[in-house]
Amino acid sequence: MEPMAGGWMSAAHSMGTTILAVEYDEGVILGADSRTTTGVYVANRASDKITQLTDNVYICRSGSAADTQVVSDYVRYFLNQHTIQLGKEATVKTAANLVKELAYQNKSFLQAGMIVAGWDKYDGGSVYGIPLGGTLLRLPFSSGGSGSSYLYGFLDQAWRPNMSKDEAERFVVKSIALAIARDGASGGVVRTVTVNAHGVERNFFAGDKLPLFHEEISPGRNPLLA
Amino acid sequence: MSSIGTGYDLSVTTFSPDGRVFQIEYANKAIDNSGTIVGIKCKDGVVLGVEKLIPSKMLLEGSNRRIHAVHKHAGMAVAGLAADGRQIVGRARSEASQYLSFYGEDIPIKELCDRVAHYVHLCTLYWWLRPFGSAAILGGYDRDGPQLYMIEPSGVAYRYFGAAVGKGRQAAKTAIEKLKLSEMTCREGIIAVAKIIYEVHDEAKDKAFELELSWVCDESNKQHQRVPADLLEEAKVAAKAAKDALDEDEGMDAD
Numbered sequence: 001m002e003p004m005a006g007g008w009m010s011a012a013h014s015m016g017t018t019i020l021a022v023e024y025d026e027g028v029i030l031g032a033d034s035r036t037t038t039g040v041y042v043a044n045r046a047s048d049k050i051t052q053l054t055d056n057v058y059i060c061r062s063g064s065a066a067d068t069q070v071v072s073d074y075v076r077y078f079l080n081q082h083t084i085q086l087g088k089e090a091t092v093k094t095a096a097n098l099v100k101e102l103a104y105q106n107k108s109f110l111q112a113g114m115i116v117a118g119w120d121k122y123d124g125g126s127v128y129g130i131p132l133g134g135t136l137l138r139l140p141f142s143s144g145g146s147g148s149s150y151l152y153g154f155l156d157q158a159w160r161p162n163m164s165k166d167e168a169e170r171f172v173v174k175s176i177a178l179a180i181a182r183d184g185a186s187g188g189v190v191r192t193v194t195v196n197a198h199g200v201e202r203n204f205f206a207g208d209k210l211p212l213f214h215e216e217i218s219p220g221r222n223p224l225l226a
Numbered sequence: 227m228s229s230i231g232t233g234y235d236l237s238v239t240t241f242s243p244d245g246r247v248f249q250i251e252y253a254n255k256a257i258d259n260s261g262t263i264v265g266i267k268c269k270d271g272v273v274l275g276v277e278k279l280i281p282s283k284m285l286l287e288g289s290n291r292r293i294h295a296v297h298k299h300a301g302m303a304v305a306g307l308a309a310d311g312r313q314i315v316g317r318a319r320s321e322a323s324q325y326l327s328f329y330g331e332d333i334p335i336k337e338l339c340d341r342v343a344h345y346v347h348l349c350t351l352y353w354w355l356r357p358f359g360s361a362a363i364l365g366g367y368d369r370d371g372p373q374l375y376m377i378e379p380s381g382v383a384y385r386y387f388g389a390a391v392g393k394g395r396q397a398a399k400t401a402i403e404k405l406k407l408s409e410m411t412c413r414e415g416i417i418a419v420a421k422i423i424y425e426v427h428d429e430a431k432d433k434a435f436e437l438e439l440s441w442v443c444d445e446s447n448k449q450h451q452r453v454p455a456d457l458l459e460e461a462k463v464a465a466k467a468a469k470d471a472l473d474e475d476e477g478m479d480a481d
Contacts, residue, residue, distance in 0.1 A: 086334065097330025122369070 016185020018147030018176050019049060019060035021117035022159065023140045024168035027125035027196025028117040030060050031172035033147065033180055034188030045188045054079050055200070057095040057118030058193050062145035063132070064111040071102050071112055092118040096128035096136060104134025113144040119195045147179030147186035154178060165194060169203065177210040239353040249357055250350055253379035256359035257306035261435065262392035262426050263292065265303065265363040267374040268415040269408055271443020272365035273453075274303040275419035277394065277427055280434040293440045293452070297322035299332055300366030301440050301450035305392045306379075307359035314362050314377070318342050335366035339375040339383050347381020361391045365440075367448040394426025401425060412443035416453055420461035424469045437462060 016037055021030045032049040035042055049061050051072045057079070061068035075098045079090045096116040103112060117127040129135075129142035141159050143151050154175060163171065169192055176190045190205040208219040234240055235248030242248060261279040265272060276292040293303045294315045302318060304311030321341040325333035333341075342362065349355045357379045364375045376391070377383040387407050390398035401422045410418065416439055427435055439458055442450040453461070 082329065085337065091331065094329045094331055097328070100330075101328060 016147070016183065017049060017062040017145030018151070018179035018183060018186040019062050019113075019115055019144045020148070020151070020155075020172055020175055021060055021115045021127045021142055022163075022168055022172060023125045023127055023161075024165060025162040026165065027119040027194065028127055029165075029168050029172050030058050030115070030117050030193045030195070031176050032060050032191055033145075033176055033186040034191060035186055036065055037185060042187070047188075048191060050191055050193045052076075053095050053116070054083065054090050054118070056089055056120055056195060057092050057116065058195060058200075059095075059099065060115040060117070060144065062113045067110045067112040068114060071099060071110070071114070074102060075099050089120065091120040091122055092116065092126040092128065093120075093123065093138075096126075096130065096138075099128075100130050100134055100136040103130050107132075107134050115142045115144055117142075117195065119197060121197075125196065143175070145179075145186065147176075147183035150179050150182045151175050165196075169194065173205050174211060178213060180210070181213050181216055237353050238350050238355070238357055247350070247380075250380045253306075253357040253359045254361075257361045257379070257391055258393065258395075260305045260307075260392050261292070261432075262390060262394035262398055262423060263303045263305045263361075263363055264388075264390045264398050264402070264419050264422055265365055265374050265376070265386070266388045266402060266405065266407055266410075266415055266419060267365075267372055267386070268410045268412045268443070271367060271372045271412040271415075271441055271446070271448075272374050273412055273415040273419050273439065273441045273443075274301060274363060274365050275423050275440075276303050276305075276438040277392070277423045278436045278438050279432050280436055283434075287436065291438065293438050295450055296338070296364070296366075297326075297332065298449050299368060299442065300335060300338060300364065301442060302365075303363045303438075303440070305361050305363075310358040311360040311362065314342060314346065314358060314360055317345050318362075318364070332368065334368045334370065335364065335373045335375065336370070336385075338366065339364055339377065339385075343377045343381050343383035346377055346379065350379070350381055363389055363391070365442055366450065367442045372443065390422075393428070393432075394423075397426040398422050412441050412445060413457070416441065416457055416461045417464050420465035421468045424465035425472065437465070 019032045030050050034046045036044040036047045051059050053059055053076050059072055078098050079095055083090050099116050113132055114130045119125050127139055127142050129137050129139055172192055173190050180186045192203040194201045234242035238249035261277040264275045274293055278292050295301050296318045302315055322333045346358050350357045362377045366373055374386045375383055376389040388402035405418055423437055439453040441453055
């Protein structure tokens with residue numbers, strides 16, 4: 001990637017990103033890094049790429065920040081109306097279908113790779129991957145963003161069904177940390193969101209809480225907090 | 227019991243001084259003159275039945291069906307003007323199919339009913355349209371269990387345990403009220419509906435009729451389907467026997 005001399009000030013915000021969502025025994029855990037870039041400049045080093053669609057459904061966003069924000073806003077609006085009319089909470093499948101409709105019907109305008117995950121009483125925890133062209137695929141786990149390339153082998157080997165919450169969260173954090181170690185467009189902190197029958201829990205893992213793997217410099221003391 | 231709405235009945239966009247829209251009331255007359263249709267909600271599903279009057283011996287048996295599949299989990303029986311009924315069923319099918327495409331799930335029956343009712347009502351708002359001369363009884367099974375709704379030409383729709391429209395609706399409703407629906411399964415319901423249809427059929431005024439029955443219940447895997455041939459036969463036999471017994475009794479009374 002060539003550094004764009006001066007061009008980074010006007011380049012579109014992109015989320016290089018690593019995003020991940022996994023099913024575990026009681027629900028789902030969504031995880032993401034926090035780096036948003038314009039070219040090589042890190043526009044936001046602590047962004048939140050996991051966005052709420054309803055009380056029980058969340059979405060991981062990768063690709064163009066603007067595109068995924070707009071898609072999320074539309075889907076949140078539709079789901080809000082749908083919930084009122086339906087008289088009960090929307091299902092993860094419905095949320096994922098709405099995201100898919102927007103992604104597929106507008107495929108020539110959008111650059112958005114998203115993962116919809118959540119919990120509902122009919123299907124329990126569900127994860128739906130919606131990559132660039134607007135495919136909809138339900139999977140036990142799904143990853144996305146530039147950092148996900150480095151995770152395919154690891155995820156295939158390390159994922160197991162029916163993990164406990166702690167196991168699953170460690171799995172998610174380790175995966176994102178591995179991707180951050182290798183992908184320049186991913187970095188910052190790791191955010192996780194756990195959704196199950198009891199509700200939603202957000203978690204945050206600062207740089208110094210992440211495992212190191214190979215030849216990385218230890219984060220050390222944060223000079224801003226001195 | 228009809229009053230003439232002289233002058234106030236020429237357009238569906240005109241109210242009478244006592245707040246009635248006569249065109250809609252006249253639309254109901256079209257249904258009152260059609261063959262009876264009946265729907266009941268049993269404890270495990272919904273049964274729909276139609277007294278399909280056969281105006282000519284030339285008609286092939288099983289043609290001009292009055293019960294239509296709307297979606298996997300829902301069906302509709304229509305009374306009144308057949309062509310109007312076809313439009314309503316077509317609209318219901320579109321709504322169900324588009325909902326599935328957009329939301330990824332089967333349309334809840336309540337929602338389907340609301341959509342159809344909205345459409346029927348729409349046609350009562352403009353002077354250049356006429357109201358539908360058909361009523362539809364919608365039976366379906368979704369996550370909230372089996373449900374029965376009826377949509378009238380005015381666009382009003384209610385949820386029912388038992389509903390009937392058409393020529394024999396008074397007698398049919400009386401008969402339905404006598405049934406213990408909450409304790410009945412659809413298997414028993416089929417027999418009950420067949421008996422009611424045979425009972426309300428007036429042999430003096432209308433010659434031949436064909437019984438159409440459909441159900442959506444646990445036994446049919448929550449899918450709407452025509453009642454299987456063997457059960458249909460069983461129902462017809464039982465209904466004929468009941469009707470004959472009734473006629474005999476009446477014959478004796480006449481003596």
